[in-house]
Amino acid sequence: MPDNEHLNNRKENGKETVQSTFAGSTAPSHFIRVIIDEDLRVNKNDGRVHTRFPPEPNGYLHIGHAKSICLNFGLASDYGGLCNLRFDDTNPCKEEVEFVESIKEDVRWLGFDWEDREFYASDYFEKLYEYAVQLIKDGKAYVCSLNADEIREYRGTLTEPGKNSPYRNRSAEENLDLFERMREGEFPDGSHVLRANIDMASPNLNMRDPVIYRILHAEHHRTGNTWCIYPMYDFTHCLSDSIEGITHSICTLEFEDHRPLYDWFLDELDVFHPQQIEFARLNLSYTIMSKRKLMELVEEGHVNGWNDPRMPTLGGIRRSGYTPESIRNFCDRIGVAKSNSIVDIALLEYYIREDLNKYSPRVMGVLRPLRVVIENYPEDKVEYFDALNNPEDPGAGMRKVPFSRVLYIEQEDFLEEPPRKFYRLAPGREVRLRYACFIKCVGVVKDETTGEVVELRCTYDPETRGGAAPDGRKVKSTLHWVSAAHSIPAEVRLYDRLFTVENPAGEEDDFKTFLNPESLETLTSCRIEPSLAGAKSGDRYQFERLGYFCVDPDTSKGKPVFNRTVTLRDPWAKIKKREKL
RNA sequence: UGCCCCGUGGUCUAAUGGCAAGACGGCUGACUCUGGAUCAGUUUAUCGAGGUUCGAAUCCUUGCGGGGCAGCCA
Numbered sequence: 316m317p318d319n320e321h322l323n324n325r326k327e328n329g330k331e332t333v334q335s336t337f338a339g340s341t342a343p344s345h346f347i348r349v350i351i352d353e354d355l356r357v358n359k360n361d362g363r364v365h366t367r368f369p370p371e372p373n374g375y376l377h378i379g380h381a382k383s384i385c386l387n388f389g390l391a392s393d394y395g396g397l398c399n400l401r402f403d404d405t406n407p408c409k410e411e412v413e414f415v416e417s418i419k420e421d422v423r424w425l426g427f428d429w430e431d432r433e434f435y436a437s438d439y440f441e442k443l444y445e446y447a448v449q450l451i452k453d454g455k456a457y458v459c460s461l462n463a464d465e466i467r468e469y470r471g472t473l474t475e476p477g478k479n480s481p482y483r484n485r486s487a488e489e490n491l492d493l494f495e496r497m498r499e500g501e502f503p504d505g506s507h508v509l510r511a512n513i514d515m516a517s518p519n520l521n522m523r524d525p526v527i528y529r530i531l532h533a534e535h536h537r538t539g540n541t542w543c544i545y546p547m548y549d550f551t552h553c554l555s556d557s558i559e560g561i562t563h564s565i566c567t568l569e570f571e572d573h574r575p576l577y578d579w580f581l582d583e584l585d586v587f588h589p590q591q592i593e594f595a596r597l598n599l600s601y602t603i604m605s606k607r608k609l610m611e612l613v614e615e616g617h618v619n620g621w622n623d624p625r626m627p628t629l630g631g632i633r634r635s636g637y638t639p640e641s642i643r644n645f646c647d648r649i650g651v652a653k654s655n656s657i658v659d660i661a662l663l664e665y666y667i668r669e670d671l672n673k674y675s676p677r678v679m680g681v682l683r684p685l686r687v688v689i690e691n692y693p694e695d696k697v698e699y700f701d702a703l704n705n706p707e708d709p710g711a712g713m714r715k716v717p718f719s720r721v722l723y724i725e726q727e728d729f730l731e732e733p734p735r736k737f738y739r740l741a742p743g744r745e746v747r748l749r750y751a752c753f754i755k756c757v758g759v760v761k762d763e764t765t766g767e768v769v770e771l772r773c774t775y776d777p778e779t780r781g782g783a784a785p786d787g788r789k790v791k792s793t794l795h796w797v798s799a800a801h802s803i804p805a806e807v808r809l810y811d812r813l814f815t816v817e818n819p820a821g822e823e824d825d826f827k828t829f830l831n832p833e834s835l836e837t838l839t840s841c842r843i844e845p846s847l848a849g850a851k852s853g854d855r856y857q858f859e860r861l862g863y864f865c866v867d868p869d870t871s872k873g874k875p876v877f878n879r880t881v882t883l884r885d886p887w888a889k890i891k892k893r894e895k896l
Numbered sequence: 897u898g899c900c901c902c903g904u905g906g907u908c909u910a911a912u913g914g915c916a917a918g919a920c921g922g923c924u925g926a927c928u929c930u931g932g933a934u935c936a937g938u939u940u941a942u943c944g945a946g947g948u949u950c951g952a953a954u955c956c957u958u959g960c961g962g963g964g965c966a967g968c969c970a
């Protein structure tokens with residue numbers, strides 16, 4: 316049994332916390348570090364660095380969130396500060412406990428620890444209410460009784476100023492009374508809102524008397540039915556940051572226009588003032604990151620759930636076999652900036668290969684078996700050859716691989732009429748079987764009706780046992796193989812990119828028209844070497860010459876299922892494609 | 897048409913007034929019992945026009961291009 320312990324005990328399940336974000340610490344600096352360095356230099360915030368990762372528990376996390384998680388937790392760790400996990404749960408209609416659990420699992424899996432700092436915006440509802448009351452008393456907020464449509468009309472447009480609400484001049488007493496009765500549940504949803512009193516002519520739409528509280532008679536996942544008014548994001552977020560003593564409140568670019576409002580609340584209330592800093596969210600080529608679109612894929616059955624290995628969700632990525640280490644390295648390398656960009660998915664693949672190459676046990680498995688009979692090998696004989704578990708890791712040891720008269724090799728490793736640059740097996744040609752011996756193809760058996768090659772007749776050279784020829788002759792290629800009688804059947808799921816175009820969300824047509832019809836190929840007659848008999852869900856292996864594979868949870872006793880995480884770099888595949896073979 | 901942000905090789909990110917750097921990708925080659933890994937080499941960039949300056953990717957003006965904003969979502 317190959318030693319898979321390195322991999323599976325490494326840095327998962329929160330057992331080990333990340334100290335420095337990038338092994339070798341070659342992660343590039345970026346503008347947020349420049350800001351923090353300057354803050355530290357002038358001793359702003361008494362030299363503290365305190366960040367937070369603030370997901371809304373209304374869906375699953377994806378690789379884009381991983382960028383934010385690595386940024387926030389990484390910065391805290393690098394500067395000797397802290398990072399809170401805070402659930403932004405101000406909309407009871409969309410949020411569920413299930414999501415908070417999965418978010419916690421994902422953050423932990425990535426290797427980060429928020430210790431006892433698990434917070435919820437809903438923890439602050441009472442305090443937030445008091446802040447709202449203070450704004451009303453200061454004449455900075457009022458209860459508006461326009462309906463949603465009217466508020467929209469009064470807001471004006473991008474190019475035209477809005478006009479004041481007729482309720483804008485209510486007295487503080489009346490506002491206080493109304494707001495209190497909103498809280499008491501006297502009014503139906505939508506009948507009143509609390510609004511900030513700012514400027515209906517502001518060129519920034521967010522400043523045109525934004526709503527800060529709405530009536531929602533809905534049960535909240537944490538506060539139950541305690542409240543029937545809920546604060547809006549802009550009001551909640553800055554004050555939650557302030558309450559927690561956050562120094563650097565890092566969010567994505569679309570909140571840039573909200574920053575004046577973020578600052579406004581904190582200034583008007585005269586409370587501790589964190590700094591909001593915006594960065595560009597991650598986009599990856601050949602996939603999508605929008606929660607709504609991902610939901611569409613799930614609900615319409617284009618993928619098999621949120622953790623389908625094709626999904627960019629952390630659940631999907633994890634199931635496909637990615638390691639948290641590789642995701643962290645990736646996030647450190649892509650940098651942090653303010654320009655919208657699409658990172659090549661090849662970079663992500665590079666980091667998972669880099670990681671898995673170091674740690675994953677090598678093993679042989681044949682995906683599309685082609686029967687090979689070694690004519691000069693005795694019927695009943697079995698030999699066991701020594702195979703390296705991991706050439707990159709001398710400590711990984713060896714294992715025995717059984718060899719017998721009937722074997723399977725990969726169908727694509729034989730061509731009756733080999734083109735130029737095809738080094739593998741062909742009639743009359745000799746190749747090496749990995750760790751075993753040289754074989755030469757002396758005959759081809761075909762299906763009489765279809766003409767399909769169904770069996771190869773070969774001879775082996777007993778002198779080459781162990782893989783080396785005493786006479787020093789070379790072969791052009793080495794093939795992986797399994798012994799027919801000893802191998803065990805397996806299902807292997809081959810995953811490919813989800814979309815056929817780099818930026819499906821940026822196309823004119825609906826993104827779903829670009830779904831890759833070949834994003835999943837399920838192979839059910841694979842044969843794998845017997846050492847894999849005890850493989851457990853989550854175990855990762857390199858199938859030699861094919862790629863990295865991870866045992867899927869669908870695995871049942873005697874029926875292993877593997878997901879292909881990523882292929883090996885494959886020059887032959889490139890040649891085939893280039894020369895259209 | 898208002899406001900805000902962003903334009904550096906194919907991609908992502910550095911250089912913050914002083915030799916445009918790195919990673920990925922691509923292409924060569926070496927090595928190899930994985931066409932893997934490794935190693936070496938190579939290819940390609942400051943959106944345009946003015947200005948400030950001894951000197952501009954960097955500062956200013958302007959044009960062009962891209963993105964965001966009119967939820968009682970976050």
